Amino acid sequence: MKSSLYLIIFLLCFHTYADSLKEQIESRKSQSKSKTPAEIKKIMQKATEELKASGIEEKALGVGRKVPDFKIGEKPIKSFYEKGVTVVTFYRGGWCPYCMLQLKEFERLYSDFKKDGITLIALAPDTAKEIKKTKRNHKLSFPIFSDSNNEIASQFGLAFQLPADLQKVYQKFGIDLKASQGNSENRLPMPGTYIIDKEGNIRYAFAKADYTLRAEPRDVLKRAQSIQR
Secondary structure, eight states: OHHHHHHHHHHHHHHHHHSOHHHHHHHHHHHHHTTSOHHHHHHHHHHHHHHHHTTHHHHSOOTTSBOOOOEETTEETHHHHTTSOEEEEEOOOTTOHHHHHHHHHHHHHHHHHHHTTOEEEEEESSOHHHHHHHHHHHTOOSOEEEOGGGHHHHHTTOEEEOOHHHHHHHHHTTOOHHHHHSSSOOEEEOOEEEEEOTTSBEEEEEEOSSTTOOOOHHHHHHHHHHHHO
């Protein structure tokens, strides 16, 4: 009986880990789709379409560009990438379920990043206090830093202003950006993931206006490993 129970648990765990991030996101979208009122879905869809139409994806830093000169904590980004390939991923906040799915997938692979000497860093506009809570609640061990006022995201061309009607939707969902970010700007980063080589060149870039489209962490790992070698 015990052996059968262990087998079931193993298979369930294996299935969870075998699912790609895309599959996990699609599952999440299916669950939320039936619960979200049509009026709210329309507002959210409109906001995504307008953001894409603004050209933000094309304006964001891409492959072949030099990474901006900025500090993470008290250290310049240069101090990270000069030691080896560095992955920087931007997420919207601890309140975003799609962001959490991606961060958890990065966490699952974090030992592989470390083993190959690849630095993994996440940035969010949340306050340091909020980030600490996110790390604790979701058992995340890799470095996550506060990008206060979206300063770094702005340098990457990722930051944007939330439309007024979408702000109201977020408030209905109980998302308090003023509290989580410590400001009243109502700005977010477009989720983006970058691989930076030892010379500070961007070798991989993924940033989409549709926040449900994300870089696949296991693909990011493979790409980073190939560059590191």
